[in-house]
Amino acid sequence: MEHQRPVDPEAAGDDLAAGPRLELAGSRLFASWLATRNASLAFTTYQAGKVFFVGVRPDGRLSVFERTFPRCMGMGLTRGGALWLSSLHRLIRFENFLDQGERRGDHDALYVPVAAHTTGDIDVHDIHPDAEDRPVFAATRFNCLAGLSERGSFTPLWRPPFIDRLAAEDRCHLNGFCMRGGAPAYATCVSRSNVAEGWREGRRDGGVVIDVPSGEIVAGGLSMPHSPRLHDGRLWLIHSGTGEFGQVDLATGRFEPVCFLPGFARGVTFLGDHAIVGVSRPRGDRAFAGLALQERLDREGVGARCELAIVNLATGDVEHQLSVGGVVEELYDVAVLPGVTTPMALGFRTDEIRFTVKPTPL
Numbered sequence: 001m002e003h004q005r006p007v008d009p010e011a012a013g014d015d016l017a018a019g020p021r022l023e024l025a026g027s028r029l030f031a032s033w034l035a036t037r038n039a040s041l042a043f044t045t046y047q048a049g050k051v052f053f054v055g056v057r058p059d060g061r062l063s064v065f066e067r068t069f070p071r072c073m074g075m076g077l078t079r080g081g082a083l084w085l086s087s088l089h090r091l092i093r094f095e096n097f098l099d100q101g102e103r104r105g106d107h108d109a110l111y112v113p114v115a116a117h118t119t120g121d122i123d124v125h126d127i128h129p130d131a132e133d134r135p136v137f138a139a140t141r142f143n144c145l146a147g148l149s150e151r152g153s154f155t156p157l158w159r160p161p162f163i164d165r166l167a168a169e170d171r172c173h174l175n176g177f178c179m180r181g182g183a184p185a186y187a188t189c190v191s192r193s194n195v196a197e198g199w200r201e202g203r204r205d206g207g208v209v210i211d212v213p214s215g216e217i218v219a220g221g222l223s224m225p226h227s228p229r230l231h232d233g234r235l236w237l238i239h240s241g242t243g244e245f246g247q248v249d250l251a252t253g254r255f256e257p258v259c260f261l262p263g264f265a266r267g268v269t270f271l272g273d274h275a276i277v278g279v280s281r282p283r284g285d286r287a288f289a290g291l292a293l294q295e296r297l298d299r300e301g302v303g304a305r306c307e308l309a310i311v312n313l314a315t316g317d318v319e320h321q322l323s324v325g326g327v328v329e330e331l332y333d334v335a336v337l338p339g340v341t342t343p344m345a346l347g348f349r350t351d352e353i354r355f356t357v358k359p360t361p362l
Contacts, residue, residue: 076127086124131182169196278331
């Protein structure tokens, strides 16, 4: 591994120095690979309540910056360049305050929270922009896809056909979805349960992929599916309960694995011919109990990891990794920031945001 370093307070942002130690370690060619893509990455951990921005400095070293947002999970990048982030009871929109070619210290992007919508604790997971660049999100506690509301917490847009009413019961654990043509296309649920918390009994083989426009189930028998994504005309997803990343054959409904990832995987984005996938360690001694994932880990003789895995889509090889150690053990979402190499962000825990002002030009 190279570029192994503790995240220091100057690089980190607002308050990491006050907490337990964290280390990020890129595999030997990770920084070089990222530098050639003219892009950077952001990823969230709801366990530690942090969003991390990872890029590459001009000297080739990793650039790491973090901010604290309670239970931050889903991220969505709009076509206009705004970044949406879900937090404990809010959706927060960040805008880049730096113009093309402008820098703040070593950083070429400064993401500032300019708006927040209070949703209440509805357990927002995936976020994607619609045709009007407005956020659509998985309101997992209410078993539906939703949008913002001017006068309420959220506007329900769609729920699976087997969910008979809107209820704050997390019946099926609708955790992920993807868009096509600016509208929801496919969604993943851990089970078809219509009973409060009933999805927990379907963790091993009750998962489904649903075609949102028709409501039809296009794939079943899955183990905790997450992060469905359309890319290059194919439907990709994570078979989290088995530790496999792959694609769904929409003609047969069969899941076709591309690679095994040693941990509980969630969060997928794409950069060229590679997928970036978040991988987590278990949150407790029996978190993987009853799942094929634990059986596979035992068979391979390896422990679960916490990392970003860079997967070659053509070969299935995990060509690069960014290992996350120390206090962080669980990741949720990952996003690519195109055209940005060393991003930073502001949060709400210091006074810095008071003195960062950018009027909109006339």
